[in-house]
Amino acid sequence: MAPKKDAKKPEPAKKAEPAPAPAPAPAPEAPPKPAAVDLSGVKVDFSQDQMEDYKEAFGLFDRVGDSKVAFNQIADIMRALGQNPTNKEVTKILGNPSADDMANKRVDFEGFLPMLQYVVNSPNKATYDDYVEGLRVFDKEGNGTVMGAELRIVLSTLGEKMNEAEIDALMQGQEDENGCVNYEAFVKHIMSV
Amino acid sequence: MDCHIEECNQPQEEEDIMDIPLDDPEANKAAAKIQAGFRGHMTRKKMKPGEKPNEEVSSSGEALNGSQGDSAGGTDGVETDATSGPEQ
Numbered sequence: 001m002a003p004k005k006d007a008k009k010p011e012p013a014k015k016a017e018p019a020p021a022p023a024p025a026p027a028p029e030a031p032p033k034p035a036a037v038d039l040s041g042v043k044v045d046f047s048q049d050q051m052e053d054y055k056e057a058f059g060l061f062d063r064v065g066d067s068k069v070a071f072n073q074i075a076d077i078m079r080a081l082g083q084n085p086t087n088k089e090v091t092k093i094l095g096n097p098s099a100d101d102m103a104n105k106r107v108d109f110e111g112f113l114p115m116l117q118y119v120v121n122s123p124n125k126a127t128y129d130d131y132v133e134g135l136r137v138f139d140k141e142g143n144g145t146v147m148g149a150e151l152r153i154v155l156s157t158l159g160e161k162m163n164e165a166e167i168d169a170l171m172q173g174q175e176d177e178n179g180c181v182n183y184e185a186f187v188k189h190i191m192s193v
Numbered sequence: 194m195d196c197h198i199e200e201c202n203q204p205q206e207e208e209d210i211m212d213i214p215l216d217d218p219e220a221n222k223a224a225a226k227i228q229a230g231f232r233g234h235m236t237r238k239k240m241k242p243g244e245k246p247n248e249e250v251s252s253s254g255e256a257l258n259g260s261q262g263d264s265a266g267g268t269d270g271v272e273t274d275a276t277s278g279p280e281q
Contacts, residue, residue, distance in 0.1 A: 159222070
């Protein structure tokens with residue numbers, strides 16, 4: 001039987017700060033979801049011209065007329081503005097909203113800007129090479145082409161699955177008479193818009 | 194006794210015409226990156242004529258746009274059926 005060891009007397013916690021966190025992180029609660037993004041630390045740095053463009057695009061998406069857009073439109077606005085965020089990224093930026101939040105919560109232009117800036121600042125931007133290398137994996141014969149059918153399956157089963165309509169729209173005009181896709185040309189086409 | 198099976202060093206789960214690495218996180222990450230680029234491209238393409246964004250547009254997998262009446266969506270179990278927002 002070990003006698004009580006009073007090595008340290010636990011001090012009454014005034015401020016619950018068990019561990020000295022370097023950054024003022026919000027209380028961690030068993031995260032199955034990706035850590036939320038702290039947008040307050042994002043410095044918005046767009047030029048006047050950019051701001052005007054963004055404001056215009058933002059306005060196009062406002063179908064209610066309250067100068068805001070719904071959470072579920074954020075990804076698209078960013079894409080319209082030249083970014084390519086993954087859905088996961090957007091979800092994270094929005095603070096892991098529920099399906100309900102996605103449909104109902106709205107954000108105004110001021111709130112949107114740091115979100116956009118965050119994506120703009122994101123270091124993981126895919127380059128031409130990234131896309132080509134990613135597709136090259138499926139180039140069985142090493143001849144610069146992948147089978148359209150295979151690409152379709154990959155797009156619909158891996159990553160952030162695409163649905164048939166999306167894939168059809170994407171693949172339109174890309175497959176040659178043998179059903180093959182020259183992926184370098186494909187990527188160039190993708191990156192041209 | 195040896196069961197001598199040709200080329201049987203790996204468990205052949207599905208001899209398909211393609212070996213889709215469904216569980217490979219790297220493959221999935223690469224795929225997601227490609228898909229993000231594709232979705233970006235398609236949204237921008239749609240924006241061009243008439244400059245009016247979506248009515249249904251790119252279903253980005255996850256409950257994008259409640260206005261998509263049909264979208265069974267639900268790739269990740271996120272189901273937004275009813276258009277909660279005012280539809281004009």
